[in-house]
Amino acid sequence: MAQLDIINVPDPLLKTKSTPVDKVDADVRRLLDDMLETMYAAPGIGLAAIQVAVAKRMIVMDTAAEGEDKRPQFFINPEVVWESDEVNTYSEGCLSVPEHYADVERPASVRVKYLDYDGNMQEDLMEGLNATCIQHEIDHLNGVVFIDYLSRLKRNMIIKKVQKATKDSVVL
Ligand code: GNR
Ligand code: NI
Numbered sequence: 001m002a003q004l005d006i007i008n009v010p011d012p013l014l015k016t017k018s019t020p021v022d023k024v025d026a027d028v029r030r031l032l033d034d035m036l037e038t039m040y041a042a043p044g045i046g047l048a049a050i051q052v053a054v055a056k057r058m059i060v061m062d063t064a065a066e067g068e069d070k071r072p073q074f075f076i077n078p079e080v081v082w083e084s085d086e087v088n089t090y091s092e093g094c095l096s097v098p099e100h101y102a103d104v105e106r107p108a109s110v111r112v113k114y115l116d117y118d119g120n121m122q123e124d125l126m127e128g129l130n131a132t133c134i135q136h137e138i139d140h141l142n143g144v145v146f147i148d149y150l151s152r153l154k155r156n157m158i159i160k161k162v163q164k165a166t167k168d169s170v171v172l
Contacts, residue, residue: 004038004052006095008166010159014096015143018048018055020077024119028058032074032117035060040070044095046133048140051096059137063129078114078138081123083107090132092146098165100158104146106135 007013021028031054039047039060049058059075088108093101109127112134116122126134136146147155 001037002034003041004034006038006042006047006051007053008096008098008162009145009147010163011096013050013053013055014140014145016050016055017143018050018057018141020057021115024076024115024117028056028076029117031056032058032060036062036072036074039095042095045129046137047095048137050140050143057141059134059141061130061133061137063133074117075112075134075137076115076119078112078134078141080110080135080138081113082111084109088128088132090129092132092136094136094146096145097147097158097162100147100162102146102150102154102158104132104136104149106132110135112138 031049035047035049035052035058038052045063046059046061049056057077059078061073061075062071064071084107086108087105089103089105091101092104108131109125110131111123111125113121113123147158
């Protein structure tokens with residue numbers, strides 16, 4: 001297992017639409033394992049492959065609360081096949097936008113079809129934080145970051161602050 005580097009806004013890779021995985025083989029599983037280790041170390045509750053500069057439709061997630069047993073989940077080629085009319089607003093963060101949070105409204109529940117770690121087709125109804133997180137991750141696969149839902153002014157302000165913080169940390 002290995003920890004991977006997470007890229008930050010405004011890296012143009014984060015605007016890339018990732019391509020489907022055609023076969024769930026040992027290489028795919030190795031990347032999923034490395035992504036999971038990277039996500040736990042960050043720490044975060046989700047990670048899309050594009051955040052470690054791999055433009056493949058792969059996501060790892062674990063929304064278990066601190067102190068609870070770990071509950072790693074793997075999603076390959078995920079698709080939302082149903083979404084609720086009911087919406088939910090959650091204060092979102094992103095490992096590629098460190099230390100910035102903003103309210104985002106999304107469907108409260110979604111039904112998601114995907115391939116699991118073993119390459120088997122699955123379909124799950126996801127609710128609460130799971131629903132918010134999987135939608136945030138699927139957005140990444142389509143080149144969308146949560147700050148894209150904010151006004152251009154707010155988005156640009158956040159991007160400038162992330163760039164400054166990243167530069168400062170290199171100097172220190
Ligand atoms: O760690 C994360 N927390 C989070 C909180 C609210 C909504 C979404 C997320 S996902 C984020 C990790 C990340 O950047 N995934 O892409
Ligand atoms: Ni994110």
